[in-house]
Amino acid sequence: MADWSMKDLQEWDEKICKLGEELGLDWYPIDYEICDYKEMIGHMAYTGMPTHYRHWSFGKSFDRIQTEYNLGMQGLPYEMIINSDPSIAYLMTENPMSTHLLTMSHCVGHSDFFKNNRMFSETDAPNVIDRFKSAGKRIKKYMEDPNIGIDKVEKILDACHAIRYQVSRTPGIKRKSHSDLKEYYRELLSNDKTGKYANFDLEKIPLEKDYNLLGFIKDYNRFLEDWEKDVIHIVEQNSLYFIPQAKTKIMNEGWAVLIHEKIMKELDLPTEYRLGFIRLHNQVIRPHLGRVNPYHLGYKIFRHIEDKYGFDACKIARESHNDETFIKKYLDEDLCNELNLFSFAFNRRDGYHRITDVSGGEGWRTIRDDLIKNIGLNSAPVVYVKELQKDGTLVLEHEHDGRDLDLAEANRVFSFINQLWSAGVKFTTIIEDEIWEF
Amino acid sequence: MSTFKEHKTIADRAASDRSRHRHKIEKAIKESIKDVVSEESIIGQSGKKKIRIPVRGIKEHSFVYGSNENNKKVGSAQGKEVSKGQRIGHKRKQQQGQEGKPGDKPGEEKYEIEMSLEELAEYLFADLNLPELEKKRFKFLTEEKMKRKGKRPYGIRPRLSKKETIKQKIRRKKAAIKAGVYNPDEDERFPFHESDLRYKHIAPVQKDNTTAVIFFVMDVSGSMTKSKKFLARSFFFLLYQFLNHRYSSVDVVFISHTTEAQEVDEERFFTRATGGGTMASSGLQKVKDIIEKRYHPNNWNIYTFYCGDGENWPSDNDESIELFEYLKEINQMVCYTEIGPEKDLSRDSLSFFSTFAGDGLWEKVFRLVGKNFKKVRLSTHDDIWKSFKKLFGGRRDG
Numbered sequence: 001m002a003d004w005s006m007k008d009l010q011e012w013d014e015k016i017c018k019l020g021e022e023l024g025l026d027w028y029p030i031d032y033e034i035c036d037y038k039e040m041i042g043h044m045a046y047t048g049m050p051t052h053y054r055h056w057s058f059g060k061s062f063d064r065i066q067t068e069y070n071l072g073m074q075g076l077p078y079e080m081i082i083n084s085d086p087s088i089a090y091l092m093t094e095n096p097m098s099t100h101l102l103t104m105s106h107c108v109g110h111s112d113f114f115k116n117n118r119m120f121s122e123t124d125a126p127n128v129i130d131r132f133k134s135a136g137k138r139i140k141k142y143m144e145d146p147n148i149g150i151d152k153v154e155k156i157l158d159a160c161h162a163i164r165y166q167v168s169r170t171p172g173i174k175r176k177s178h179s180d181l182k183e184y185y186r187e188l189l190s191n192d193k194t195g196k197y198a199n200f201d202l203e204k205i206p207l208e209k210d211y212n213l214l215g216f217i218k219d220y221n222r223f224l225e226d227w228e229k230d231v232i233h234i235v236e237q238n239s240l241y242f243i244p245q246a247k248t249k250i251m252n253e254g255w256a257v258l259i260h261e262k263i264m265k266e267l268d269l270p271t272e273y274r275l276g277f278i279r280l281h282n283q284v285i286r287p288h289l290g291r292v293n294p295y296h297l298g299y300k301i302f303r304h305i306e307d308k309y310g311f312d313a314c315k316i317a318r319e320s321h322n323d324e325t326f327i328k329k330y331l332d333e334d335l336c337n338e339l340n341l342f343s344f345a346f347n348r349r350d351g352y353h354r355i356t357d358v359s360g361g362e363g364w365r366t367i368r369d370d371l372i373k374n375i376g377l378n379s380a381p382v383v384y385v386k387e388l389q390k391d392g393t394l395v396l397e398h399e400h401d402g403r404d405l406d407l408a409e410a411n412r413v414f415s416f417i418n419q420l421w422s423a424g425v426k427f428t429t430i431i432e433d434e435i436w437e438f
Numbered sequence: 439m440s441t442f443k444e445h446k447t448i449a450d451r452a453a454s455d456r457s458r459h460r461h462k463i464e465k466a467i468k469e470s471i472k473d474v475v476s477e478e479s480i481i482g483q484s485g486k487k488k489i490r491i492p493v494r495g496i497k498e499h500s501f502v503y504g505s506n507e508n509n510k511k512v513g514s515a516q517g518k519e520v521s522k523g524q525r526i527g528h529k530r531k532q533q534q535g536q537e538g539k540p541g542d543k544p545g546e547e548k549y550e551i552e553m554s555l556e557e558l559a560e561y562l563f564a565d566l567n568l569p570e571l572e573k574k575r576f577k578f579l580t581e582e583k584m585k586r587k588g589k590r591p592y593g594i595r596p597r598l599s600k601k602e603t604i605k606q607k608i609r610r611k612k613a614a615i616k617a618g619v620y621n622p623d624e625d626e627r628f629p630f631h632e633s634d635l636r637y638k639h640i641a642p643v644q645k646d647n648t649t650a651v652i653f654f655v656m657d658v659s660g661s662m663t664k665s666k667k668f669l670a671r672s673f674f675f676l677l678y679q680f681l682n683h684r685y686s687s688v689d690v691v692f693i694s695h696t697t698e699a700q701e702v703d704e705e706r707f708f709t710r711a712t713g714g715g716t717m718a719s720s721g722l723q724k725v726k727d728i729i730e731k732r733y734h735p736n737n738w739n740i741y742t743f744y745c746g747d748g749e750n751w752p753s754d755n756d757e758s759i760e761l762f763e764y765l766k767e768i769n770q771m772v773c774y775t776e777i778g779p780e781k782d783l784s785r786d787s788l789s790f791f792s793t794f795a796g797d798g799l800w801e802k803v804f805r806l807v808g809k810n811f812k813k814v815r816l817s818t819h820d821d822i823w824k825s826f827k828k829l830f831g832g833r834r835d836g
Contacts (some may be wrong), residue, residue, distance in 0.1 A: 017439060091442075163499055398501070407504065
């Protein structure tokens with residue numbers, strides 16, 4: 001059935017790598033695993049990690065992906081690659097050679113992005129696989145421990161997953177320990193001439209807003225057992241590992257598309273491959289009506305940069321930006337108009353979604369800012385630890401940016417936080433311009 | 439230079455997580471069913487009728503922004519005209535919440551599961567059993583029958599279910615159209631796929647041919663208001679489904695009574711409305727007569743379920759108790775079910791019968807209560823399932 005052999009893959013890979021080098025790319029070596037569609041679904045369900053820990057939610061996504069695939073609603077991705085050194089990528093047995101060629105060129109782009117983008121500098125790519133493996137083993141051990149058991153572990157995992165996006169969103173900056181912070185503020189206070197810190201309480205915990213809920217709970221909840229702290233730690237580390245990817249989705253995909261396009265152009269493809277390639281390529285970058293296709297948007301912006309400033313400028317951008325700064329800097333009026341972007345919102349009065357701004361004219365700035373609010377983690381509300389009260393109550397606050405929380409969901413999450421922090425939790429947000437306390 | 443290796447599957451890594459998830463869904467189904475059993479719509483349905491059961495999905499929660507004017511999203515409409523204020527998408531039902539409150543209803547994932555009453559019974563009654571079912575001397579045989587049991591994606595050709603296969607294909611086609619993979623306007627064929635095939639499945643079923651007869655006795659007098667009757671019917675209906683589901687050879691006798699009793703058929707039993715006074719003894723006497731005529735206690739496991747509102751003619755109480763006592767002796771189980779709230783003895787009400795408070799059937803049957811005499815009170819819908827569990831949740835025998 002397959003129109004390719006292992007030898008084909010190796011031969012073409014050599015050419016692809018050569019072209020990648022000519023483009024001046026620098027990527028981790030890639031280990032391709034050839035797998036069938038069932039395994040592919042497995043990899044997708046477990047966020048690509050071959051050694052991910054167990055949790056029912058992955059079983060759920062497995063079933064969902066499989067159903068959708070069987071119903072033809074979703075094609076399986078032609079590419080899946082992990083930020084590790086070497087990078088692990090999957091090729092699906094069922095795919096034709098033209099798809100593999102595109103995938104392999106695409107993966108070179110991704111791997112180059114992982115290695116060069118500054119957001120990824122702290123992800124410790126060489127040890128990622130082992131870290132996940134070890135975490136998976138520990139979780140398994142706790143589940144099999146007769147004194148703990150799967151139900152208890154699951155309970156903690158469920159609760160942790162509810163606040164897994166509540167971690168620091170600036171990758172690459174190490175979380176300061178409390179004593180370091182205290183030292184820093186003591187210094188600041190002693191040199192304080194302006195009186196700005198006159199009322200600063202050096203004894204309070206935390207000294208600064210702590211955006212890492214999981215980390216804070218792990219550090220300060222005295223009632224947790226060691227295994228519970230470890231589970232929290234695992235979820236926290238997991239989140240921190242994926243944050244750079246969430247922050248660069250558009251760039252990362254755009255870059256990979258740009259690269260595979262360049263490589264494929266130079267590859268001198270036989271006609272039978274060329275047609276397959278063109279078809280898939282167009283499918284990947286087709287705009288999704290009413291939504292934003294990250295592949296499309298990222299690719300368009302990179303092309304825009306290349307047209308204006310050349311490929312070297314693209315390379316600099318892929319190193320130094322994240323989606324937010326990338327869009328702010330490069331998504332201009334022309335591009336907005338070309339993509340015909342628009343903003344929309346749910347209108348509570350009539351129950352419809354209505355368009356609030358359209359491109360062409362002054363609206364584009366608003367649209368750009370609305371877009372930024374929705375990319376990556378910006379679509380997840382920010383909640384931080386404000387204070388740990390003397391009586392043990394944990395005071396949390398939502399950093400309100402104009403968007404109100406979904407209260408029902410927030411209620412659920414609140415009860416999950418209570419599970420992790422039994423000494424009492426206070427949580428405040430703003431709902432329709434009024435303070436709302438849980 | 440990259441490396442290539444063929445990955446050999448050792449095991450399906452997601453298997454345990456998937457079963458864990460399904461386990462959770464099943465639990466959710468069971469929980470949802472409890473709400474469904476007392477719903478009006480299923481009462482009186484036949485076994486084949488499909489019932490939609492809303493099941494709360496097993497969702498992972500996180501902080502999210504709600505849908506409102508300030509939460510703006512961005513889309514692209516390349517090649518299309520869009521204008522400010524334009525409506526997009528379908529109208530979304532205003533989320534139920536109290537008027538004036540911002541509370542958006544739980545953003546819950548809801549599955550709707552469609553199942554027939556038979557399947558529902560499977561879930562519901564999995565752990566329940568008729569208590570004290572003795573293996574009576576006669577007519578006791580174990581029988582193995584082949585019975586149809588659903589459809590499967592594999593099987594032998596002769597059992598191919600064309601209808602089900604077509605349905606699968608249509609489903610896949612619709613999905614493909616929706617996903618934009620297939621365009622019905624083009625002349626492209628949409629062929630069958632191997633995964634569309636469905637075969638009728640048959641499986642051997644073991645049946646204990648224990649003989650049992652169940653008497654349903656219901657008070658249909660004037661004092662049984664519509665809502666009381668509905669509770670009674672719901673209870674009996676559930677009971678009937680349960681027995682039908684669990685035992686292959688159960689005779690069911692329906693008796694409705696006012697001051698006199700009548701043996702009726704199933705349909706009339708569940709739908710008939712009459713009025714008049716109440717003499718529980720008439721119904722019980724009827725049971726006794728029928729047992730004597732048709733169901734000898736030596737050969738039959740007998741169960742009697744009585745259901746009324748307890749407002750019996752006071753003069754009839756003693757006779758009723760006597761009959762209950764008699765039935766208790768020859769029955770595997772007798773159940774006295776009373777509809778309505780617990781009577782508040784401390785408060786004197788205007789009701790004529792309240793003067794006999796403490797002297798009603800409920801109080802009188804107290805001394806009979808034991809291993810094979812149960813009494814159950816149904817005040818609200820929630821009680822139905824609870825008492826049902828209480829009655830049949832015991833040990834598994836038979």
